[in-house]
Amino acid sequence: MYLQELKIGNVKLKNNILLAPMAGITNLPFRIICEKFEPGLVCTEMVSSKGLFYNDEKTKQLLNMRDETKPVAVQIFGNDVEAMAYGAKEVSKIADIVDINMGCPAPKVVKNGDGSRLMLDIELAQKIIEAVVTNSTVPVTLKIRKGWDKEHINCIEFAKMAEKAGISAITIHGRTREEFYTGVADWNIIKEVKNSVSIPVIGNGDIKSPEDALKMFETTNVDGIMIGRESIGNPWIFKQVKEYLQGNEVTQITKEEKLNIMLEHIELQVQHLGETTGIKELRKYMTYYLKGLKDASSIRQKINQIETKKELITCLTEYFKNL
Numbered sequence: 321m322y323l324q325e326l327k328i329g330n331v332k333l334k335n336n337i338l339l340a341p342m343a344g345i346t347n348l349p350f351r352i353i354c355e356k357f358e359p360g361l362v363c364t365e366m367v368s369s370k371g372l373f374y375n376d377e378k379t380k381q382l383l384n385m386r387d388e389t390k391p392v393a394v395q396i397f398g399n400d401v402e403a404m405a406y407g408a409k410e411v412s413k414i415a416d417i418v419d420i421n422m423g424c425p426a427p428k429v430v431k432n433g434d435g436s437r438l439m440l441d442i443e444l445a446q447k448i449i450e451a452v453v454t455n456s457t458v459p460v461t462l463k464i465r466k467g468w469d470k471e472h473i474n475c476i477e478f479a480k481m482a483e484k485a486g487i488s489a490i491t492i493h494g495r496t497r498e499e500f501y502t503g504v505a506d507w508n509i510i511k512e513v514k515n516s517v518s519i520p521v522i523g524n525g526d527i528k529s530p531e532d533a534l535k536m537f538e539t540t541n542v543d544g545i546m547i548g549r550e551s552i553g554n555p556w557i558f559k560q561v562k563e564y565l566q567g568n569e570v571t572q573i574t575k576e577e578k579l580n581i582m583l584e585h586i587e588l589q590v591q592h593l594g595e596t597t598g599i600k601e602l603r604k605y606m607t608y609y610l611k612g613l614k615d616a617s618s619i620r621q622k623i624n625q626i627e628t629k630k631e632l633i634t635c636l637t638e639y640f641k642n643l
Contacts, residue, residue, distance in 0.1 A: 324336055338544055340363065340491075344604075372396070393418070394418055397421035399432070404420075436465050440472060461487060463492075464479070468496060469498035479513045491523075515541075606632075607620055
């Protein structure tokens with residue numbers, strides 16, 4: 321009943337269980353790993369429109385989609401109308417969907433007037449959205465929060481404005497910027513946003529299990545859900561959510577399957593970033609994969625000292641053999 325195809329503009333997604341964009345997390349290797357479990361859509365890390373505007377090489381690397389299963393959304397951020405228009409034009413050459421970030425709570429993002437800071441300036445936000453929609457050749461979506469703080473909860477007004485400005489779907493995280501990721505996401509406000517617009521609304525925040533996914537649909541009647549932090553080290557959650565929503569038995573991952581996914585993630589990361597950077601960057605992912613397993617803290621400490629692919633593979637293989 322709740323698991324279904326989702327149409328965003330002229331893009332038809334196989335299902336409505338989506339991977340959230342996460343800075344420093346949803347790089348190419350991570351997305352490829354998640355794609356094995358068939359979310360309806362994956363999204364890049366947020367890409368700076370100014371970085372694209374000034375032809376920054378590091379920024380352009382975030383747009384690598386080699387060997388990926390489509391569809392892929394590219395998320396752009398910024399508060400400069402001209403740069404956002406340029407970014408939309410560029411990324412829509414390769415993306416299936418362009419997503420605008422107006423929800424990121426990170427201090428280094430909001431201090432520049434980007435991310436969720438734009439929820440305090442609805443007029444500028446509208447100009448940005450209109451510029452992106454005009455310059456993109458693919459559907460444009462928007463990611464927002466409940467509001468800036470408890471005195472500025474304006475997501476309903478924001479959603480209505482975005483729909484009028486040409487946005488094809490909205491994702492709402494049920495927390496204010498002030499709350500970051502603390503407390504409990506407000507799913508009732510997500511329901512209110514869903515009831516206020518006619519474009520698809522995607523619910524985000526506190527979906528930690530297949531049961532939570534069902535509850536989000538039941539509570540809010542959203543068109544789709546977006547899973548973020550719970551997918552780190554747990555990419556099979558997309559498969560499990562789909563099984564649960566279909567009333568099927570939820571497949572439990574075996575330790576052999578978990579190890580194989582981890583080893584594949586290592587290979588992809590090293591191919592993408594090179595051995596030195598790749599192995600260092602992998603440490604954060606490994607922490608999540610090992611969560612809840614026996615002696616996880618001691619193995620994590622060991623992994624944090626490892627600098628080569630061979631050492632990491634040996635360490636993990638030995639660990640899982642003895643589990």
